Structures are given as C-alpha cells and as structure tokens.
Amino acid sequence: MSVLENPTASLKSVYTALRSVERDILEMKDTSNLDYASVEETMQLASDMHLVKSYTTELFNELQSMITEQLGNVPVPVQVDGATVEIKAGSPRKTWDHKSLIEDVSKRIVDSSVDMSTGEIVKTPTDMIREALEFAGISYWKVSKLKDLHLDADDYCEVGEAKKSLVIRRDK
Secondary structure, three states, X not given: OOOOHHHHHHHHHHHHHHHHHHHHHHHHHHOXXXXXXXXXXXXXXXXXXXXXXXXXXXXXXXXXXXXXXXXXXXXXXXXXXXXXXXXXXXXXXXXXXXXXXXXXXXXXXXXXXXXXXOOOEOOOHHHHHXXXXXXXXXXXXXXXXXXXXXXXXXXXXXXXXXXXXXXXXXXX
C-alpha cells in the first residue's frame, strides 16, 4: 500500500462532504428570504466553513513545505489525475525601495527614448509613462486618488455589482 492511499481516500471523502454542503447552500440560495431564526444557523455555517478553509490552508502549507523540503527540485512538471504539479523556486521580496527603482527605471526609459544620431527624443511623455508602467505589477488603481484628478474610475473599467462580504474573526 502506498503511503498516499489513505490520505487520498480521506481527501476524497472530504470532497464528497463539501459537495453535499454545496447542495445545501444552493437550496438555501433558492429560498426567497431567510427568516430570522435561520440567520444564526446560516452564520454558523459561514463560521464553520471559514474554519475549514483556514485549516485546509494550514494543512496545504504544511504539505507543501514537506514536499519541497524532501523532494527538493523536480526538473519537470508531474502529471497527476486531472492536474500538473511542479515545484518552482522564488524569493519573497519585501520593503521595496520604490522611489529609487522608479528613478532608475525612468532614467533608463528616457535614455532609450533618445535617437543617438540626432539627439531627438523619439517618445512622447505619455509613451514613456506607459512603458514605465509595464515594469510594475499594478492590479488596481486607487479610486480616491483618481478622484483627486477629477477622474471617475468607473469610466475606465467594467464595474460589477457591489458585493458585501462576511468578516469572520475567530476567538483564540
């Protein structure tokens, strides 16, 4: 028997149980309005689900550490049932010196914008800013800062329906 047979079977039963919870949630969703008596049960479900999610993340992180420590480097992706798994290395980068980096990126972009034979600047300031933004991983715009420029963020993106979310804080 493989060392992974029992955990894999356990995970399959957890997956089956989660599919059952999914059906329950879909049934609740079809209810036109939750009555007040069911609010506590519904919030308990959310709290329990959040606990399962947190614990699953914790277990996955532990498994990931064990795998990467014991296997080290696997040079090619491994094909498994329904997925491809690979080990990649990357270093966390924190406390960036954004000010110095934007200075250096800007200088190099400006320098590359000059035609060396004529000395003419061949890129517009807009082109240079656009090029500089290619080096940054911007995934969102600061809506309140755009308002300071009298720009409405909604004019520049697809706006979805407003969402409310639960904030769950566990007692320690």
